[in-house]
Amino acid sequence: MGTTETVANDIDQRLGARIRDLRIARGLTLDGLADAAGVSRAMLSRIERGESSPTAQLLNKVCDGLGTTLSALFAEPTPAASPLSRRGDQQTWRDPATRYLRRSVSPSGTGSPVDIVEIEFPAGARVAFDRQCSNNGDQQVWVLDGSLQMHVGNQQYRLEPGDCLAMRYDQPIVFHNPTRRTVRYAVVTRSGTTVR
Numbered sequence: 001m002g003t004t005e006t007v008a009n010d011i012d013q014r015l016g017a018r019i020r021d022l023r024i025a026r027g028l029t030l031d032g033l034a035d036a037a038g039v040s041r042a043m044l045s046r047i048e049r050g051e052s053s054p055t056a057q058l059l060n061k062v063c064d065g066l067g068t069t070l071s072a073l074f075a076e077p078t079p080a081a082s083p084l085s086r087r088g089d090q091q092t093w094r095d096p097a098t099r100y101l102r103r104s105v106s107p108s109g110t111g112s113p114v115d116i117v118e119i120e121f122p123a124g125a126r127v128a129f130d131r132q133c134s135n136n137g138d139q140q141v142w143v144l145d146g147s148l149q150m151h152v153g154n155q156q157y158r159l160e161p162g163d164c165l166a167m168r169y170d171q172p173i174v175f176h177n178p179t180r181r182t183v184r185y186a187v188v189t190r191s192g193t194t195v196r
Helices: 003-025 030-037 041-048 056-066 070-074
Strands: 092-094 101-104 114-121 126-129 138-145 148-152 155-159 164-168 173-176 183-190
Touching (some): 003 041, 003 070, 030 056, 070 101
Antiparallel strands (some): 138 183, 148 155
């Protein structure tokens, strides 16, 4: 097994354990979470056992069923040893469907309601989040390099380097890279309880 495959398996194992822990903490059975998330029980079971690499869209549904956000799912459950997050220590995850790379930039476990995530979004990639966790939070997308097309509810935006778009969680959001090169952007989120 290669190093990349080993890292992917480790991330799948950690994600599965985190989902299981959050499900149990909320008093949900596997069937209960499957119903709340609109995901099959068999798929959830495979994810919890670390036997499946879930896509961003699937993780978003699971987070909605758990009443949490992607950032809270990826956050380490233990307090941070330091308020400093070095790039080499930042957790990354690659979406198996679109191959986009998500890097958790903010130090986890600090208790801050603000979270920063860096995304490298491949040429032609498209991800749609039809349901968003409604926790009174909001997010801002700041394009660092490249061009990004976004649909937020019924509105459409084309973001160029330096552009920043603010939005709430309570509406469908589509990220699309219509170009032939990778776009890099930051997602800055704020919430009163959990962070996306």
